[in-house]
Amino acid sequence: MSPFRSKLFQSVLVLAGTFLVFRFGIQPPAPWSVITLYMGVVLLALLVYVSSDGDSWQAFLAPLRALLVDDSLMPIRVAAMIVLPLCLGYYAYTQAAATAEAPPELRAVHPAPPASISFRGKTVDIQGLDNPLRKDASNLKKHAAEGGVIYIKNCMYCHGDNLDGAGHFAHAFNPPPANFTDPGTIAMLQEAYLFWRIAKGGPGLPKESTPWNSVMPAWEDRLGEEEIWKVILYLYDATGYQPRRWEEGGEHKHSAQPSPVRLAGLPGAALLTPRAAEAQPAGDAAQGKAVYERKCMLCHGEKGDGAGPGAPLLDPRPRDFTKGKFKIRTSVSGQVPTAADLFRIISEGMPGTSMPGWKVLPERDRWSLVAYLKTFAPDAFKETPKLAVLPKEVASSKESLARGKEMFEAIECNKCHGAGGRGDGPSAPELKDDWEQPVRAANLTKPWNFRGGSGTRDVATRLATGLMGTPMPTFMDSVEKPEDIWHVANYVTSLGQDKPAFATILTVRSASGPIPDDPAAPFWAQQPAADFPLAGQVIVDPRNFNPSIDMVTVRAVYTDAEIAFHLTWDDPTKSAPDAKAKTFADQVALQFAARPAEGNERPYVLMGDGSNPAYLLRWASDAGVGEANASGLGKLTPQMGEAVQAKGMAVFADGQYRLVIKRPRVTRDLGDPEFLAGRFLSVSFMAWDGGAGETESKMSFSSWYYLRLEEPGSTQPYVIPPLVILVTVALELAVVRRARRRAQGA
Amino acid sequence: MMRHWTVALCALGLAAALVWAGSTPVTAQGAGSIVGEVKFSGTPPAAKMVKVNKDTQVCGSDKPSEELVVGANKGIKNAVVSLAGAKGPAPKPAQKPALDQKGCQFTPHVIVVPAGAEVDILNSDGILHNIHTFSSANAAINKAQPKFKKVMTEKFDKPEIVKVQCDVHGWMQGWIVVGAHASYAVSDDSGAFKLDNVPPGKHKVEVWHESLGKLSQEVEVKAGAPTKVTFELAKK
Numbered sequence: 001m002s003p004f005r006s007k008l009f010q011s012v013l014v015l016a017g018t019f020l021v022f023r024f025g026i027q028p029p030a031p032w033s034v035i036t037l038y039m040g041v042v043l044l045a046l047l048v049y050v051s052s053d054g055d056s057w058q059a060f061l062a063p064l065r066a067l068l069v070d071d072s073l074m075p076i077r078v079a080a081m082i083v084l085p086l087c088l089g090y091y092a093y094t095q096a097a098a099t100a101e102a103p104p105e106l107r108a109v110h111p112a113p114p115a116s117i118s119f120r121g122k123t124v125d126i127q128g129l130d131n132p133l134r135k136d137a138s139n140l141k142k143h144a145a146e147g148g149v150i151y152i153k154n155c156m157y158c159h160g161d162n163l164d165g166a167g168h169f170a171h172a173f174n175p176p177p178a179n180f181t182d183p184g185t186i187a188m189l190q191e192a193y194l195f196w197r198i199a200k201g202g203p204g205l206p207k208e209s210t211p212w213n214s215v216m217p218a219w220e221d222r223l224g225e226e227e228i229w230k231v232i233l234y235l236y237d238a239t240g241y242q243p244r245r246w247e248e249g250g251e252h253k254h255s256a257q258p259s260p261v262r263l264a265g266l267p268g269a270a271l272l273t274p275r276a277a278e279a280q281p282a283g284d285a286a287q288g289k290a291v292y293e294r295k296c297m298l299c300h301g302e303k304g305d306g307a308g309p310g311a312p313l314l315d316p317r318p319r320d321f322t323k324g325k326f327k328i329r330t331s332v333s334g335q336v337p338t339a340a341d342l343f344r345i346i347s348e349g350m351p352g353t354s355m356p357g358w359k360v361l362p363e364r365d366r367w368s369l370v371a372y373l374k375t376f377a378p379d380a381f382k383e384t385p386k387l388a389v390l391p392k393e394v395a396s397s398k399e400s401l402a403r404g405k406e407m408f409e410a411i412e413c414n415k416c417h418g419a420g421g422r423g424d425g426p427s428a429p430e431l432k433d434d435w436e437q438p439v440r441a442a443n444l445t446k447p448w449n450f451r452g453g454s455g456t457r458d459v460a461t462r463l464a465t466g467l468m469g470t471p472m473p474t475f476m477d478s479v480e481k482p483e484d485i486w487h488v489a490n491y492v493t494s495l496g497q498d499k500p501a502f503a504t505i506l507t508v509r510s511a512s513g514p515i516p517d518d519p520a521a522p523f524w525a526q527q528p529a530a531d532f533p534l535a536g537q538v539i540v541d542p543r544n545f546n547p548s549i550d551m552v553t554v555r556a557v558y559t560d561a562e563i564a565f566h567l568t569w570d571d572p573t574k575s576a577p578d579a580k581a582k583t584f585a586d587q588v589a590l591q592f593a594a595r596p597a598e599g600n601e602r603p604y605v606l607m608g609d610g611s612n613p614a615y616l617l618r619w620a621s622d623a624g625v626g627e628a629n630a631s632g633l634g635k636l637t638p639q640m641g642e643a644v645q646a647k648g649m650a651v652f653a654d655g656q657y658r659l660v661i662k663r664p665r666v667t668r669d670l671g672d673p674e675f676l677a678g679r680f681l682s683v684s685f686m687a688w689d690g691g692a693g694e695t696e697s698k699m700s701f702s703s704w705y706y707l708r709l710e711e712p713g714s715t716q717p718y719v720i721p722p723l724v725i726l727v728t729v730a731l732e733l734a735v736v737r738r739a740r741r742r743a744q745g746a
Numbered sequence: 747m748m749r750h751w752t753v754a755l756c757a758l759g760l761a762a763a764l765v766w767a768g769s770t771p772v773t774a775q776g777a778g779s780i781v782g783e784v785k786f787s788g789t790p791p792a793a794k795m796v797k798v799n800k801d802t803q804v805c806g807s808d809k810p811s812e813e814l815v816v817g818a819n820k821g822i823k824n825a826v827v828s829l830a831g832a833k834g835p836a837p838k839p840a841q842k843p844a845l846d847q848k849g850c851q852f853t854p855h856v857i858v859v860p861a862g863a864e865v866d867i868l869n870s871d872g873i874l875h876n877i878h879t880f881s882s883a884n885a886a887i888n889k890a891q892p893k894f895k896k897v898m899t900e901k902f903d904k905p906e907i908v909k910v911q912c913d914v915h916g917w918m919q920g921w922i923v924v925g926a927h928a929s930y931a932v933s934d935d936s937g938a939f940k941l942d943n944v945p946p947g948k949h950k951v952e953v954w955h956e957s958l959g960k961l962s963q964e965v966e967v968k969a970g971a972p973t974k975v976t977f978e979l980a981k982k
Contacts, residue, residue: 325886334885411892412874415800415914426800430916434880466888471913473876473890480894 007060011046018042068739077736085728092724097717101505103680103706110189111206113196119220124199128246129192133229140233147234150227152298152310154219157538157545161295161356163238168354172535172550173215174504174703180239181360187241194232194243198223203604213704215605217539238294283339283364288372291365295358304376306435314354315546317437321373324380325434325469328452331385333466333474336377338385342370345452352449388464388476394486396456396494404491407484411475413492416441421495424572424655427471429691434469441471443570443655445496446551454498460489500551503530506683506705508556508563508675510712515557515564519651519658524566527555532685534700539606540633547700548572548689552588558709563675564648564662565590565617573691574652576622584690587699588659589618591684592673592707594629602682602704606633606697615673617646617661621690624648625661629671633697643669675709683707778967780941782975784825784933784953790816791981796917798850804871805850805915812855813919814957821937822955822979824856824921826907829929829941830950830962837928842866845910845920847875847891852910852920856956858930859922861905867891867898875918880909884924907954921956944973953977 004010022035030038050060067073067080116125133143152161158177160167165179180186186194196204202214219228236243293302299318301308306320319326328345329337346366349357358366374381394400408414416431418424421444428441447454452462463485466474479485509527516523532554536547548571555566567588575583593603594615601612607630608614616628616636625648627639645668648661665675675681685702688694794811815823839860846853846868859865867877872893879887883904891898902908905926912918923930931939941951946969952962958979967973 333889334887410894411890412914415874427914427916431913432916434886466890468886468888471876471878471888473878473888473913475890477898478890478892478895 006063007050007056008063011050011060014046015039015042065739065743068736069743081729081732081736084732085725088728089721089725093717093721096720110193111208113193114206117196117200117204119199119225124195124225126192126196129190129195130246131191131195131229131232131243133226133233141237143230144233144237147227147230147232148238148298149309150223150231151234152308153313154222154538155231156310156354157536158215161299161354162358162360163235164360166356168352168356169535169538171502172533172702174705175214177216180235180241183241186235186239186243189244190246191229191232191236191243192246194235195228198228198231203609207601213602213605215539215703283367283369283371285368285371285375287365288368288370291361291369292372295361296369299354304373310354313545315437316353316433316439317435318355320435321376323434323469324377327467327470328462329385329465329468330387330461331465332388333468333476335383335385336380338387339367339370339374342373343367346370348453350451351453352446352451388461390457390460390464391482391485393457393460394483394490396490400487400490401494403484404487404489404494407479407488408491411479411488413488416471417444418572418655420654420656421445421492422570422572422655424570428572431471433471439470440572443496443572444492445570446500447493447496448499449550454493456486456489456493459492460485463488500531500533501529502533504705506530506532506554506556506707508558508707508709510677510710511557511559513559515559515562515660515662517647517649517660517662519566519568519649519660524555524658524660527557527566529553529555529568532702532705534685534687534702537606537697537699537701540697542696542698544694544698544700548692548694549687549700552685552687552702554685556707558665558675558677561664562662563665563709564660567659567661567685568656569687570656571652571689571691572655573689574621574657575689575691577690582693584688584693584695585620585622586657586690587618587620587686587688587695588657589616589628589686590661591616591686593682594671594673596673604632605684605701605704607636608632615671617663619648619650619659619661621650627663627672639669645669677709678711679708681707776946776969777943778946778969779972780827780829780944780949780951780965780967780975781972782827782939782977783819784822784827784937784939784955784977784979786816786820786822786958787978787980790814790820798917800915801850801871801873804873809851811917812851814955815935817935817937819936821933821935822958823933823935823937825933825937825939825953825955825958825977825979826856826858826921826923827931827933827939827941827951827953827977828925829927829944830952832927832929839863844868845922846870847912847918850875850912850915850918852912852918854920854932856921856923856932858925858932859902860928861924861926862901862903863924864899864901865922867900869893869896874914875912876914878911878913879922880911881906884908909956923954940972951975953979955979958982 019035019039022030022038051057067077113126115127116123118124134140136143156167157169158167158173159165159180160170163180165177167177170177178185197216199218199220201216201218203218205214223231297308299308299310299314300306300321301311301318304321306318308318311318324336326337326341328350329335329341331337331341343366345355346358346369349355414425415427416423416425418428418441423441423443425441431439431441433439442450450458452458462472464474464476466472475485475488479488507528507530530553532552534547534550534552536544538545549569551569553568557564569588571586575586577584591607592615594608594613603609603612603614607616610631613629613631616630618628619625625646627644627646628636629639630636646661646663648659650657650659673681682704683706684704686699688699791814793815794813795808796811798805798808812824817823837860842864843857843859844866845857848870850871857865869875869891874893875891877887877889877891877898877900883906884902887900889898902922902924904924906924908922908924910920910922929941929944931941933939944967946967949965949967950962951965952960954960959982961977961979963975963977965973965975
């Protein structure tokens with residue numbers, strides 16, 4: 001009999017086929033729970049189908065029965081009897097050893113707006129409200145343009161130049177900033193709704209939206225009524241969406257929408273391959289000008305001099321195109337970049353800066369931008385740039401890394417980048433670019449921030465060509481042997497991890513015996529580490545648009561009596577308060593909810609508020625470890641004397657702090673949170689680089705994360721799976737025996 | 747016979763007197779020269795000190811800035827005096843001009859090179875420096891010069907005043923004056939300078955100083971005799 005006529009084979013085929021459809025055919029991917037449910041339904045339908053009459057059922061069972069009794073199928077039977085228990089045992093293991101998952105955060109995405117709000121003491125009726133600026137049709141464009149300027153100075157950090165919620169601070173926040181280009185956001189809402197959300201921000205969210213988890217500020221503190229309406233005009237103008245309109249009787253209806261620009265990467269534009277570079281179309285400068293004025297001008301300025309309204313708050317500053325000096329090039333030092341170089345930066349953006357990738361623009365538009373950028377420095381671009389020719393690539397190896405280190409020291413990369421590569425060299429604090437703006441030496445241990453890409457070839461190219469307009473010189477002819485460029489590049493790319501290991505839960509491991517106080521103790525290196533991103537605090541004055549510290553790495557352990565946190569963060573300078581030099585103490589703080597949370601509710605992420613205070617475990621370079629209670633930024637009460645039970649110490653080396661801070665899990669102070677095992681608690685982080693003038697509200701901070709003290713070593717993963725295997729084998733033997741007996745009996 | 751001797755002796759004496767007066771033998775037929783001083787107008791400020799906070803074993807300790815050096819009698823060092831509109835290409839210098847980095851200072855602080863000339867950039871310090879130029883007519887340079895790179899050669903094609911700095915040692919600053927012609931002079935410690943081979947007639951003489959700016963004067967140069975000019979530069 002052909003296997004295709006076997007009912008069993010057909011059923012397996014149908015199951016496999018439907019699984020593939022569910023798993024890969026649905027976009028975006030369906031969750032596993034849904035797929036399991038669907039598969040259950042399909043299985044049920046199949047069983048109904050094959051058991052619809054007796055013959056069909058027998059035909060379905062026949063191969064199975066044969067497997068159990070047929071002597072000729074003995075090897076397959078034995079194999080199946082071994083494989084099945086092992087599979088079930090493995091499944092049992094994955095279930096028993098599963099790590100805890102954060103509790104689901106259920107929140108209403110678009111909570112119902114209130115009927116009216118109080119805006120700076122004035123009552124504004126939200127219900128039925130329209131954007132008053134729309135009545136002034138003749139000035140609509142002007143107002144939208146002014147809204148753009150407000151947007152670039154205030155909103156862009158999180159919501160992004162592209163309005164896609166991917167600003168350079170966005171990755172540090174949960175929930176993520178709203179993506180206005182998504183048809184599910186502003187296109188579905190009335191302008192009055194936006195007014196409410198902008199005016200009242202995260203602190204004004206109703207309870208069903210888990211207050212305080214959103215870092216959206218209440219902009220009524222900073223922007224006037226008309227300014228908010230202008231920004232709203234800009235949002236619709238820039239995305240091409242139409243706001244939803246109020247209808248008679250309070251109901252609302254979707255207005256006709258233009259088809260939104262989807263943000264998925266355009267096929268073939270992911271990376272400029274050499275072939276694409278050969279086939280580069282000549283962009284049209286006039287067309288480029290139109291795109292530039294829509295997308296680039298707010299930062300790079302109308303004249304291309306890098307002095308747009310958004311520029312003063314950005315570091316690094318937006319490029320001044322008029323000088324013909326560009327950092328990321330494949331051309332030799334002293335020359336302008338190639339068209340392909342410019343195209344690549346426009347498309348990919350510059351990691352670690354506010355320059356996003358512009359793949360949202362059609363490829364043709366990006367080439368037109370290239371053509372237009374050249375018109376800002378026509379003399380410089382007159383000649384075709386000469387390409388830097390790198391020696392033959394040398395793959396990384398132990399020898400290459402050793403030579404790279406030797407050369408790194410011989411050519412004194414440490415002068416700016418520091419011995420460990422963390423941008424903390426002796427010359428680093430005084431570096432200025434050709435525009436006399438202070439510039440930071442790259443932290444070579446964070447390749448994800450390398451402006452021109454983190455690949456070894458990228459690094460070698462930067463070494464060979466230098467970064468024009470910055471202190472970074474070319475080393476093309478300034479290494480001992482040409483191939484040393486590759487050895488140094490290999491060494492540089494070996495200095496840090498490839499990418500940060502961002503976590504959503506800080507797991508505190510159970511430890512036996514004393515926890516070492518010394519942050520450099522080998523004990524700490526053995527603990528698993530979790531990275532947490534930090535972003536600049538731009539809500540309360542003074543704001544920190546260009547934070548020095550963008551990440552903390554955390555390890556945590558506990559014993560019966562104590563809990564201890566080990567924090568690692570990069571800071572280019574070890575600083576102390578100095579009024580003359582305008583430096584302050586370096587600081588770091590761990591923030592917790594002072595009271596146990598109800599559901600997902602947490603204190604306002606910037607040190608809580610009056611109704612929901614925060615508790616801080618902190619350290620400062622001039623005051624050491626301490627504890628504090630806070631009910632908002634600037635409303636911080638340090639604990640004094642006997643109340644302080646936290647202890648710890650910090651070490652600083654090669655541009656990096658390591659700190660151990662520990663505390664009894666339960667303190668004498670009733671206001672301090674307790675650290676109970678197995679519970680989901682909340683934690684967030686704050687850091688200050690005093691050497692960069694950071695103090696008080698000028699800081700970097702993280703969103704709230706979960707913190708959980710892992711219950712001490714469960715034996716479940718080692719007991720349950722063997723049990724499952726034993727039971728399965730026993731059942732198998734029983735079934736086979738019964739089947740064989742029956743067969744003999746028949 | 748006797749008359750001949752007298753004339754010859756007189757001529758010799760005159761020549762000797764001219765040499766003694768400090769002017770070089772007149773080469774061009776009937777050319778004159780300009781001698782003078784660049785002086786600080788008013789009370790000169792106390793010399794600024796640069797903070798040497800790295801590589802002190804090579805760079806030494808804090809030292810006076812070379813940004814403005816005022817000597818005895820208020821003479822300003824390192825001012826560049828030139829004849830505006832002088833003709834003809836600059837002659838090839840007998841020796842290749844060299845700019846040294848010694849004790850973490852550019853030596854000389856101001857160097858005049860003819861356009862199109864190559865300049866040897868030396869690193870006598872044996873530590874990393876970088877040659878970072880600020881120019882608009884010539885291509886900008888930013889090249890690393892590690893300890894083992896003793897000499898680098900750079901060419902400056904277009905007349906321009908080029909600032910040179912080292913980013914590793916932020917206080918290091920020097921100037922390369924790329925000259926269009928031969929009539930340039932750099933004032934010495936006492937602020938004195940001398941321009942030779944100036945054709946007789948009316949001329950505009952310019953002075954440039956890195957922190958005091960530019961000034962110019964009209965002078966009348968007589969054949970075979972030095973013309974005296976004094977520039978008074980004030981703080982901007």
